[in-house]
Amino acid sequence: MKYISTRGQAPELTFEEAMLTGLARDGGLYLPAEIPVMSQDEIAALAGLPYEEIAFRVMWPYVSGSFGEAEFKEIIARAYEGFGHDARAPLKQLNENHFLLELFHGPTLAFKDFAMQLIGQLFQVALKRRGDRVTIVGATSGDTGSAAIEAFRGLDAVDVFILFPHGRVSEVQRRQMTTPADSNVHALAVDGDFDDCQAALKDMFNDFDFRDGVKLAGVNSINFARVLAQIVYYFSAAVSLGAPHRKVSFTVPTGNFGDIFAGYLAKRMGLPIDRLVVATNQNDILHRCLSGEGYFKGDTIPSISPSMDIQVSSNFERALYYAYGEDGDAIAQLMDELKNGGFNVSQGAMEALRESFDSGRVSEDETLETIKHTLDHSVELVCPHTAVGIKVAEEHRAADVPMITLATAHPAKFPAAVEKASDVHPPLPSRMSDLYERPERVTRIANDLGALEDHIKRHIAE
Numbered sequence: 001m002k003y004i005s006t007r008g009q010a011p012e013l014t015f016e017e018a019m020l021t022g023l024a025r026d027g028g029l030y031l032p033a034e035i036p037v038m039s040q041d042e043i044a045a046l047a048g049l050p051y052e053e054i055a056f057r058v059m060w061p062y063v064s065g066s067f068g069e070a071e072f073k074e075i076i077a078r079a080y081e082g083f084g085h086d087a088r089a090p091l092k093q094l095n096e097n098h099f100l101l102e103l104f105h106g107p108t109l110a111f112k113d114f115a116m117q118l119i120g121q122l123f124q125v126a127l128k129r130r131g132d133r134v135t136i137v138g139a140t141s142g143d144t145g146s147a148a149i150e151a152f153r154g155l156d157a158v159d160v161f162i163l164f165p166h167g168r169v170s171e172v173q174r175r176q177m178t179t180p181a182d183s184n185v186h187a188l189a190v191d192g193d194f195d196d197c198q199a200a201l202k203d204m205f206n207d208f209d210f211r212d213g214v215k216l217a218g219v220n221s222i223n224f225a226r227v228l229a230q231i232v233y234y235f236s237a238a239v240s241l242g243a244p245h246r247k248v249s250f251t252v253p254t255g256n257f258g259d260i261f262a263g264y265l266a267k268r269m270g271l272p273i274d275r276l277v278v279a280t281n282q283n284d285i286l287h288r289c290l291s292g293e294g295y296f297k298g299d300t301i302p303s304i305s306p307s308m309d310i311q312v313s314s315n316f317e318r319a320l321y322y323a324y325g326e327d328g329d330a331i332a333q334l335m336d337e338l339k340n341g342g343f344n345v346s347q348g349a350m351e352a353l354r355e356s357f358d359s360g361r362v363s364e365d366e367t368l369e370t371i372k373h374t375l376d377h378s379v380e381l382v383c384p385h386t387a388v389g390i391k392v393a394e395e396h397r398a399a400d401v402p403m404i405t406l407a408t409a410h411p412a413k414f415p416a417a418v419e420k421a422s423d424v425h426p427p428l429p430s431r432m433s434d435l436y437e438r439p440e441r442v443t444r445i446a447n448d449l450g451a452l453e454d455h456i457k458r459h460i461a462e
């Protein structure tokens, strides 16, 4: 499979090259040149298989050519062996026709583990084969950093440095980043806020001497390998509810549009998905856009579902690419307009988007009420992101099509909001109940590019 850029001006790459590169040279995002299609028989045959086997069959057409069959099976096995649930992504029933897809049984208790754990193993195998190594640097407001650390810890082809704002992440989030003991893991508490961390990261990527010297690599949510890993659970969930003989719909708590875009690819691959519903919190650029108001940036307002507090959904560019008939020039022009605030979506593209997507927005109060209501009526304690999804799903549910809401994080990751809503303190799963006793290892560092680059250079293994 070859990979092409959404802006049409970058060279075609293999899967491995696209994964190691991340962002295309023309500023675009990589997509497969063709979306592979599975027959209804092939989809039906997935029912009842282990998650890892479904993962292999769904992802294989995307990666063949870059990895061997046995090699890829081993990579998948290693990626998911640390999960705390044998089903990996179990489905729970909320009411008659509404189901929760639990995506929080990975090592950091959020769905990002599905992609990060796989990408860690893919990087290790690809780099070993090339006799190469990289330095992963990431900036995090909480969730992505710990997912990256858990994915790359102990892998000898990679050093991982995570910048987080000192004093501004939750204790659970901080401890998830500072307690792994592996020597290739480096947690950096920056004296600044999340925007400072992101700006420092961007400056490092623009400092070409430094970038080439340490072989800097990124694994943020635009990496196609991350999207790919997320396609799998749409298949596993749908077949367990009777697909391909029965349609299902999904509601997805959405920030950067990576997770729900994976659902769109599942649909294009032949999975009978009726509706894909985007659920946003008060940071609602996607809901406004899908309601026909154009794609215009607002101010980011902090919420109790912080992993969805974004202004610009980077992966939405991929959906626009298909909605605009795979016209890279049109996408490049829209992204130029976005720099100046935003753009209106053409009528044809709006119609194309509405063939697959619906949307809804949830306020802070409604989020809290939904946590309480879900506990009272379904005995499930859910995280605030999941509550946003449940609320929107209830509004969009059709009587004859099962609705599956993605439960994106474990409630124990967001104890303050969950307790405020329900008066119940969500306990950590038993396998990590000693998190508060484990020793922490962290370097506090000035918000200064020179200091950061110097620290990284001195601490990478050679």
Ligand SMILES: *Cc1c(COP(=O)(O)O)cnc(C)c1O
Residues within 6 Å of the ligand: 110, 111, 112, 143, 221, 253, 254, 255, 256, 257, 258, 259, 260, 307, 308, 385, 408, 409
């Ligand atoms: C990242 C994240 C989201 C948003 O996912 P996107 O792929 O960015 O749309 C939702 N919930 C949680 C808990 C997350 O960590």
